[in-house]
Amino acid sequence: MNKLRVERVSKMFGGLQALKNVSLETGGEILGLIGPNGAGKTTLFNVISGFLPPTEGAVYYNGHSLHRFRPHQIVRLGIARTFQIVKPFGDLSVLDNVLTGCGMPVYPSWRAFFRRYHTPLTEKAADEILELTDLSAWRDVPASSLPIGLQRRLEIARALATRPDLLLLDEPAAGLTSHEAEALAQLVRRLHQQGKSIIVIEHNMAFAMGLCERIVVLAQGEIIAVGPPEEIQNNEQVINVYLGRSK
């Protein structure tokens, strides 16, 4: 069930190697992905979610290669993502933003022409997600009017609306107060309990250590360590490369 396998993935941007021979396997856990700026974390998400083709290597989900799958098709397979630089649909209400995700099964079919997106049924589904992500109070305001912390949460809500099995969160705690970050950690734990697999990119070490069962450390496009938080915390190389560099 929702097993993701990244196999020897490399990604070049011209002369810049953003990912070097990255292999990892995950499923059923909360996996942390950490590393200094420019380590290639977001690039790895872009490769997994189909926004960028890998230069070499491949990504498998439940045994199927994701080669040549477009981003909108990968969502349909059950892998949803958020963006580090949030991309809410600004002039849509918070509710409608979530509804865009609820429509995922309908878009490729002719039904999309003949069904309204505001019905008691669709609104109920979206309201449940707003409830879960604690956004109900902002249901009817335009997404652009939300502060950044709430926009990040909305982005998670929108991803959840596609009913993913695997959720890729790109720095969801960035810019949150410690109180908000704790609420976010609780939400992620709850989603995990519901059976979702989660990969979280995180800059805040303490946050990642408290949340994740296992952590992958990327530096300059290479995985330099994998293991449980305690082990990572005491890993010489990680301390040098990652902690040393981010002062």
Place this chain on the structure above:
Amino acid sequence: MSGYLMSVAVFVGIWVTLALSLNILTGYAGQVSLGHAAFFGIGAYTSAVLAVRYGQPFGVDFLAAILVTGLAGTVLGLPSLRVRHDFLVLATMGVNFVVVAVFKYVDFFGGAMGLVNIPAPEFFGTTFRGGVPYLLLVWGYVVVVWLVSWYISKTWVGLAFHTIRLDEDAAAAVGVSSARFKIYAFGISAALAGGAGSLYAHFIGSVFPDTFVFVESIAILSMIVFGGVGTLRGPIIGAIILKAAPELLRFVQDYRFTIYGALLVLMMLFQPMGLIGEGSWLWRNLTALFRRPAASQQPQQEVAQ
């Protein structure tokens, strides 16, 4: 109503449907097109050819114009999938030039002399051109196009259009294929413009390539930008004002394309949401005028918490 005013009202109605149809592509799906007159032309020529060369009745011409133009829009929309934004504008311009050139240089389409003697529509044995019946026919089509626009805005297709207009990456992240929905938008938009072309051809009784040139595309685009892109009211008001003014004010007629172009630039600079679009100066003040004070306070507080 005099015959002259009647024919102005017919033209205005036809251009309202052109504006509303372009609004689906540009306003809803965010694909700026400078080639809409080409689809108007394809509709007009389809109708004209069927009527003049094959003697088909109006009903057949009209439906065929919608179908053929919708198909043409879908096919001509395909190259646009490969380009974004500024290049799309160029690509649609190119389509407009090519289509007009085909009308002009292919004998089958009558060349520069166009196709003439298109018979008036005939229903139940009576023909009519001009007069109240044709006015009703045209404005009936306005209602149909408005209803289609309104209905689309309520469906999942409308929501998907909105997502690709705002951010194609975010759209993909919720499962929207921008290619699929751009093609839908091109097809629907073109089909509706094709209907307008058919009504135009049967009203005038002749078609010439020069009617469907690139500057006409600018005129149609400036109508929706002037009124308010993406809304259901803006394109109607924009088309009514910008089409009726040159017809009624003779001195404007000579400079109308200059005025369309200037308006397009001015609106984009100072009121990109259009005259009565969401959040425009006029619309804000109009709605504030009619809204009860209590109701206008409520959303403000919600944002503040």
